[in-house]
Amino acid sequence: MSAFLFTILASALGALVVGAILKRRGRGLRGGMALGAIAGLLGSLATMIPLQYCVLDPEHHMFFKISVLGGTITVNAVALLGILLVIVVAWAFALAIDRLRHHWRARSGTVWQADTAPGTFVGYDFSPWIFLAPTLVGLVVFTYYPAAQNFFLGTQIARRGVAKTAFNCLDNFASLIASRLQDAHYYILSDGFVWHAENARYLAVFGNSLFFSVFIVIVANVLGLSIALLASQKIRGASVYRTLMIWPYAISGVVVGIVFAILLGGGGSGFMNQVLRLFGAEPVPFLSDPWWARASVVAAAAWNKLGFNVLIYIAALQAVPLELMEAAAIDGANAWKRFLNVTIPMISPYIFFVVFLNLNYSFFDLYAVIDNLTEGGPVNATTNLVVDIIRVGVESRDIGKAAAQSIVLFMVVVGLTYVQFRVMGRRVTYGAD
Amino acid sequence: MTALTRRRAVDRPPLVHLLRELVTANRWYIHVLLWIAVIFMGFPLFYAALVSTQNNAQMFRLQMIPGDSFSFNLQTVLDRNIARLMFNTFAVATMITLGKVVLSIFSGMALVYFRFPAKSLVFGFILAALMVPGEVTIIALFRLVALELGWGNTWTALVVPAVASPTGVFLFRQHFASITPELSEAAQLDGAGPLQFLLRVLVPLSRNTITALVVIMFIGGWNSYLWPLLIVTNPDLQVIQVGLSTLDDGVEIGRTWGPIMLGAVIASIPPIAIFVLMQKQFLQGFALTRSK
Numbered sequence: 073m074s075a076f077l078f079t080i081l082a083s084a085l086g087a088l089v090v091g092a093i094l095k096r097r098g099r100g101l102r103g104g105m106a107l108g109a110i111a112g113l114l115g116s117l118a119t120m121i122p123l124q125y126c127v128l129d130p131e132h133h134m135f136f137k138i139s140v141l142g143g144t145i146t147v148n149a150v151a152l153l154g155i156l157l158v159i160v161v162a163w164a165f166a167l168a169i170d171r172l173r174h175h176w177r178a179r180s181g182t183v184w185q186a187d188t189a190p191g192t193f194v195g196y197d198f199s200p201w202i203f204l205a206p207t208l209v210g211l212v213v214f215t216y217y218p219a220a221q222n223f224f225l226g227t228q229i230a231r232r233g234v235a236k237t238a239f240n241c242l243d244n245f246a247s248l249i250a251s252r253l254q255d256a257h258y259y260i261l262s263d264g265f266v267w268h269a270e271n272a273r274y275l276a277v278f279g280n281s282l283f284f285s286v287f288i289v290i291v292a293n294v295l296g297l298s299i300a301l302l303a304s305q306k307i308r309g310a311s312v313y314r315t316l317m318i319w320p321y322a323i324s325g326v327v328v329g330i331v332f333a334i335l336l337g338g339g340g341s342g343f344m345n346q347v348l349r350l351f352g353a354e355p356v357p358f359l360s361d362p363w364w365a366r367a368s369v370v371a372a373a374a375w376n377k378l379g380f381n382v383l384i385y386i387a388a389l390q391a392v393p394l395e396l397m398e399a400a401a402i403d404g405a406n407a408w409k410r411f412l413n414v415t416i417p418m419i420s421p422y423i424f425f426v427v428f429l430n431l432n433y434s435f436f437d438l439y440a441v442i443d444n445l446t447e448g449g450p451v452n453a454t455t456n457l458v459v460d461i462i463r464v465g466v467e468s469r470d471i472g473k474a475a476a477q478s479i480v481l482f483m484v485v486v487g488l489t490y491v492q493f494r495v496m497g498r499r500v501t502y503g504a505d
Numbered sequence: 506m507t508a509l510t511r512r513r514a515v516d517r518p519p520l521v522h523l524l525r526e527l528v529t530a531n532r533w534y535i536h537v538l539l540w541i542a543v544i545f546m547g548f549p550l551f552y553a554a555l556v557s558t559q560n561n562a563q564m565f566r567l568q569m570i571p572g573d574s575f576s577f578n579l580q581t582v583l584d585r586n587i588a589r590l591m592f593n594t595f596a597v598a599t600m601i602t603l604g605k606v607v608l609s610i611f612s613g614m615a616l617v618y619f620r621f622p623a624k625s626l627v628f629g630f631i632l633a634a635l636m637v638p639g640e641v642t643i644i645a646l647f648r649l650v651a652l653e654l655g656w657g658n659t660w661t662a663l664v665v666p667a668v669a670s671p672t673g674v675f676l677f678r679q680h681f682a683s684i685t686p687e688l689s690e691a692a693q694l695d696g697a698g699p700l701q702f703l704l705r706v707l708v709p710l711s712r713n714t715i716t717a718l719v720v721i722m723f724i725g726g727w728n729s730y731l732w733p734l735l736i737v738t739n740p741d742l743q744v745i746q747v748g749l750s751t752l753d754d755g756v757e758i759g760r761t762w763g764p765i766m767l768g769a770v771i772a773s774i775p776p777i778a779i780f781v782l783m784q785k786q787f788l789q790g791f792a793l794t795r796s797k
Binding site for chain 1: 667689
């Protein structure tokens with residue numbers, strides 16, 4: 073009965089929201105309401121039937137508390153996640169239906185266009201599929217199937233090494249931020265920040281990932297561009313300098329982690345601290361203080377990526393036409409203004425390219441560096457999303473929860489890719505040839 | 506406005522001088538800054554090389570000249586079978602690279618030189634895999650490969666899941682699409698089949714693309730750590746990146762850093778050599794992935 077009510081409610085809400093949005097965009101209210109109702113219906117059915125309407129079941133409920141503006145709210149995390157899931161899927165349905173409708177209207181009367189590419193081999197109907205088969209099979213079996221399996225495993229109680237699983241609703245997801253005990257997860261909202269008060273480990277892990285990516289991108293790009301500016305000038309031995317600076321890119325994360333471990337580790341008798349002592353400075357707890365440990369990971373990772381950034385930026389700077397610089401110089405722009413108003417816009421496609429590569433690297437490829445430099449410590453201070461997935465899934469053997477975390481990580485990829493396409497599409501193409 | 510700024514420019518040094526200054530800025534402080542950058546970049550591995558000649562006591566004494574333990578460290582890493590680890594890594598990385606290049610060439614060929622239904626859909630299906638990094642699927646992949654396929658502790662588990670490469674397919678598709686179609690038309694007129702055309706015409710024309718992909722993929726395969734760490738536990742099959750931390754001499758308390766650093770230096774030589782020697786091709790590969 074409550075399942076029926078849930079579906080009707082989703083449909084009605086969809087009709088209201090989409091109807092209102094389309095009306096404001098100057099399209100028909102009735103069409104919008106119909107679209108919203110269908111999307112809400114499909115969205116709730118597509119998510120809740122596989123989940124067996126378990127989010128309505130009190131047995132699966134989990135809670136966290138938020139303290140905001142003096143008051144305290146208790147939130148049911150499973151219900152919240154269920155509602156968010158329905159909204160996202162229904163939204164996707166609405167967009168897809170709308171798109172399809174336009175598509176059909178535009179295409180009505182036209183035949184599917186035949187592919188008349190010149191130079192194709194005629195009379196081989198089967199060969200392309202044989203050529204493609206290994207790649208397609210490989211991607212289906214080792215990329216798409218595990219990705220889909222994640223969505224299944226995320227809703228299961230699954231242990232490493234055990235083939236059998238049992239349905240667990242959205243508890244694996246909810247347990248990342250909530251608990252069955254009402255007071256275990258307690259968040260304080262103040263000045264626009266969420267401070268975790270108790271037992272909110274996953275939020276801290278997520279924060280570590282964000283911290284690493286932001287600072288690795290800043291350090292590796294500011295230094296990379298500065299060095300490239302120096303090395304791209306037409307000076308004697310420029311290519312020698314370039315070669316002497318780009319090679320750390322080829323070094324593995326493991327070696328980076330181990331080498332920085334001997335540079336920064338070893339407590340007061342470690343290399344860096346002995347050097348600091350020569351200058352009369354106090355020893356720094358590089359790997360044992362949470363913030364210094366995070367900074368150490370950033371330093372190691374930025375050092376690893378710096379060479380690549382320098383290489384790309386040198387190529388970018390050499391592609392800036394000299395006539396533009398000349399014109400700016402004639403107009404009286406000094407070096408700094410020329411850099412800001414000519415160089416930066418001209419190389420902006422490369423900047424975005426490098427920034428997104430660095431972002432991807434710092435979100436997904438830091439495992440080897442962290443594992444060999446800090447092992448995620450002290451006390452999870454340098455544990456990021458990937459390290460935590462391995463912790464939970466391999467070391468604690470909780471495959472279900474690790475799969476749920478993998479899906480969160482996948483959402484990060486989707487978000488990054490979306491932003492990348494928007495930014496690349498809008499701002500950057502004019503500089504690319 | 507322009508007239509005004511132009512008039513002001515007359516007071517400045519003539520344009521020729523300004524440009525020459527811009528182009529040949531051979532000032533000493535740029536060289537000093539660049540050398541600082543070079544030292545900054547090179548120091549970590551230089552220090553690792555230094556420690557690889559020292560014992561723990563010399564290292565903690567911050568001795569900045571080579572120590573006397575190089576032969577001991579070398580003996581230790583040889584006893585710990587670094588040759589085996591290096592060979593394993595070389596074999597696995599080579600197999601992955603070879604597989605990726607061959608499969609990608611075939612797929613790129615199919616996507617450019619054949620007509621078949623739903624071609625753009627297939628291409629989209631391959632490209633969409635770029636959105637799924639290995640770290641996202643690693644838990645489910647581990648379950649699949651170890652539990653369902655039973656490939657734990659084999660090179661099959663290291664190589665086979667890695668050989669399908671959306672990057673490679675994209676690279677070759679773009680490259681083949683940039684080759685004039687008249688070539689394949691001429692080949693067909695001469696009676697060449699697709700395979701002949703591939704081997705006689707496309708592969709020789711794709712040398713740069715192949716090199717670019719080989720550089721990127723070989724370094725990636727050589728440096729991979731997490732997957733072998735999870736799926737291989739047999740030390741005889743293990744790769745160097747995972748094996749590095751086992752290069753201790755096992756005698757002293759705590760880690761003996763000399764042998765480990767020697768191992769790190771040895772493990773870094775092949776990828777650095779390839780990267781430095783092939784930086785031009787590597788850059789071309791990235792240029793190819795960028796152009797539409």
